[in-house]
Amino acid sequence: MDNKALFTSLYAVCQQAVAELSGEPSEQYGDSAKRMIESMNLIEKHGRGLEPIVTGFTATYHHFDFDPLVPGNGYRSLVKVVRSCIFHIIYKGRYIISNCRSLFFRAPHNATEMEAYCNALCQLRALLYLAQRLLQDNNQGNLYYQEEGCLSQSFVQEYASMHKACFYGRCLGFQFSPSIRPFLQTVIIGLVSFGENYKKHKSAIGVAASSFFTSGKYVVDPELRGTEFERVIQNQDMQFWKSFWNLSETEFISGLASITSPPVRMNLTLSVPLRPSRSR
Template sequence: EAYCNALCQLRALLYLAQRLLHDNRHGNLFFQDESGLSESFVREYASMHKGCFYGRCLGFQFTPAIRPCLQTLATGLVAFGENYKRHHSGIGVAASSLFTSGKYAIDPELRGTEFERITQNLDVHFWKAFWNITETEILSSLASMTSTQVKVNRALSVPPVPFDLPLAANHRASVTIAPPSAHIGSAPVQMRLISYDLREGQDSETLLSLCRSEGGAISLSL
C-alpha cells in the first residue's frame, strides 16, 4: 500500500511537470503570464500527499546503502519536531527526542505523516535549531570522542584562477580548468580538506598559502 501511494503521487508529480513543459515557453521553468496558472500550480502541489515519500518508501530512489542514514535523519527530525514546542533549550529537546524517536522508527507511516506536518507548519527557527543541535558544546565534545581520527582538517580558500590539469592517459597533455562563476561573478571557492593520513603535498607551501585562519593548523580529530 505504501509503494502504491508513492507511485500515485509520482504520477501526479509527472503530470505537474508535463504542465510546466506544455504551458511555458521553451527554456522557461516558471510561468510568465498573469493568468493565475502559477497559483493553481502551487495549490495543486500543496494538496498532494507527500508523507508517503518519507515513510516506508524513504530513499527508494537511492542505493540501499544510504537508506539507513536517511531514515535516521528523518526519525530524528520528526522526534525533534514533536518536542520542539515543549522545551526552551536545545539540549532539552534533544534529550526528549531521544526517548520519543522509537515509535517513529517502528512505524514508518507515522514518521511520514509527521514529517509532512513538520515541513508544512514549522518555521525557519525550528530548522535552525535542528541543524545547529550538533554545534552545542556537549554534542561537540561527544563527537570529538567518538568520531574517526584524521590527520588533516584544513579550511581552504581557492582563488578563482584557471589552472592546467594533466590528463591521466597522457601526462604530456593537459586540460584547462576554468574557475566556477555565478551571477555575482567569480569568487574564491571555500572548501575543506579532510584526510585520514597526511599524504604527499598536503603540507606543502602551496597548500598552506590557501589555508584560511579557521583551519590553518593540522587537526587530529574530525
C-alpha cells in the same frame, strides 16, 4: 531497460501477482490478500496512465538539458524517480509471487508495503500531470513560466494539496542507493522526534534528550513517521530548522564526538597566493 519493456514488466508482474493471490493464498491470508490484490490492480491502472506521459517526456526532456554533455533537468529527474518507483514495485511484486505460498510469508507486512508504493506511484502520477501541464502551457523551449499569472499559483496550490507523507514512510529514499537509506531514515526520525518535543523544552539539548526517548515509535511505525514529517515541514518556523541543524555544533555533541571519534589533524597546509583583479 527502456520504457516499453519497463511498463510491460510492470503489467505482467501485477497480473501474475493477482492470479497467484486469488487462489489458495486468498483463503489463507484473508484481508491481507485482498489488500494486495487491490493494490496490484491499482498499480496496473496507474501504470497504464503513466506510460504515455513518461514516453512523451522521454521524447522531449533532452531539449531542456544544460548542454549535450550535461543531460540533466527537472523533467529528467521526475521521470527517473517514476522509473525507480516502478522498479521497486516490480521487485516487490516478484517477491510476493515467489513467496506467497511460503510458510514464513508475512502477508500483512507485504500488503502494507504494496499499499505504500501504490500511494507513492499515485502521487508521482499527479506530479507528472502537473509537469505535463507546465510543459504544454509554457512557450516552446522554456523551462520556466515566463509570465506572472494563474498558472504559477495553481501549480503551487495543487502541489500543496498533494499527500507527500508516503514519500517519507516505507518508501523513503527508494530513488537513491540502498546504502544511503539508513542515513536518511536516521535524519528523518531525528527530525520528527525533535519536532514533537520542540515546544516542550527551552534548550536544544533538552529537546534532543527527549527526542531520543520518543524516537522509537517512529522507527516501528513508518506511516506515523511520514505523517509527522509532513506536518513538521509545513508548520515549523525557521528557528526550528536552525535549532535542529545546529545540534551538531553544541558543546555536548562536539565533546561526545571527540570521545567517540579520533581527532582530525592537519596534514598539509595549502597557501593560495592573491592576485589583483582586473576591472574592465
